[in-house]
Amino acid sequence: MIRIMALAFPFLVSSVLLQASPKSTAPADGQEDVIRTVLQLEEESKQATIRRDAAFTERVLADNYVGIGPLGTVISKSETINARKTSQLQYDSIELSDMVVRVFGNTAVVTGRADVKGKDLGQDFSGPYRFTRVWIKRGNQWQAVSYQATVTH
Numbered sequence: 001m002i003r004i005m006a007l008a009f010p011f012l013v014s015s016v017l018l019q020a021s022p023k024s025t026a027p028a029d030g031q032e033d034v035i036r037t038v039l040q041l042e043e044e045s046k047q048a049t050i051r052r053d054a055a056f057t058e059r060v061l062a063d064n065y066v067g068i069g070p071l072g073t074v075i076s077k078s079e080t081i082n083a084r085k086t087s088q089l090q091y092d093s094i095e096l097s098d099m100v101v102r103v104f105g106n107t108a109v110v111t112g113r114a115d116v117k118g119k120d121l122g123q124d125f126s127g128p129y130r131f132t133r134v135w136i137k138r139g140n141q142w143q144a145v146s147y148q149a150t151v152t153h
Helices: 004-005 031-051 054-060 075-085
Strands: 016-019 062-066 074-076 089-104 107-120 127-138 141-151
Touching: 004 031, 031 054, 031 089, 031 107, 031 141, 054 062, 054 075, 054 141, 062 075, 074 075
Parallel strands: 016 089, 062 141
Antiparallel strands: 062 074, 089 107, 107 127, 127 141
16 A cells, blocks of 8 residues: 555665755755764665664654655554554665755755555555655754655656
8 A cells, every 4th residue: 555655765865966055066064964864864764664663663753753645645653653563564675866865954854766666465566756754853863754755657
């Protein structure tokens, strides 16, 4: 089901464009560390998705997290964690490209393309997707607060 699979896209960087402003591809002063941290979280997210690691999901999703799937379905943090705990959702591979990270203070917005191979309840949901994920730093911890995926062709 697209609803469940859309919540778990990880975001590893195949190529990253770091934008400080529309006219520059270089990050603004002080943003390099934030970008590295967010990209590390994206790598960890990819691995956690493939392994169905619910503990990682519990740790990095904000309590008020909202995911929106390609068909407009909305999923919460608890629903995302439950989907990871079951065997209904399986990712065989995830290839990411066209990644962009933009930093706005304590907020980082990641956009990109994900070519996914996987099944949900035995139904294939493989294909290309565009996505956006929003990370917010609360205290000393970065948490995902929003995710949205769109099927592309």
